[in-house]
Amino acid sequence: MQQLNLELETRVDERTTALRESEERWHLALRGSNDGIWDWNIKTDEVFFSARWEEMLGFAENELIHNFEAWRRKLSQTSRYYLLYSLPPMMRNL
Structure with a gap:
């Protein structure tokens, strides 16, 4: 043992x-x-934003709330449309 x-x-x-x-x-x-990345954990709704990604969008590091809805609200109407319709149909109402 x-x-x-x-x-x-x-x-x-x-x-x-x-x-x-x-x-x-x-x-x-x-x-x-020098790329900015984000990653969305669908189970927890937590979104990871790299410091570079936040910087590229004009935010300070850790300025954004790290959940999908908060991130989605920051998108322009056009970007939101492309994001939501790039998701599989079952996820579009999230």
Whole structure:
């Protein structure tokens, strides 16, 4: 039993390290590309905005409320139309 616990702990440590390294590479690539990105978690309605994305739109870092509705209200009518109709039909009324 003790051996299994040690093996499990080792696997968890290895995966944690791999995840940390992957996240570091992603952040470096994001900063290096100078792109602004956003990501919407549909389950929680939380939206991630990169600092660069906020800057490109004239907002201070963390100025925006990080949920979809708050973000949607900031869009122009035309942008809102294109966004909503690029979503699958079942998601358009969200």
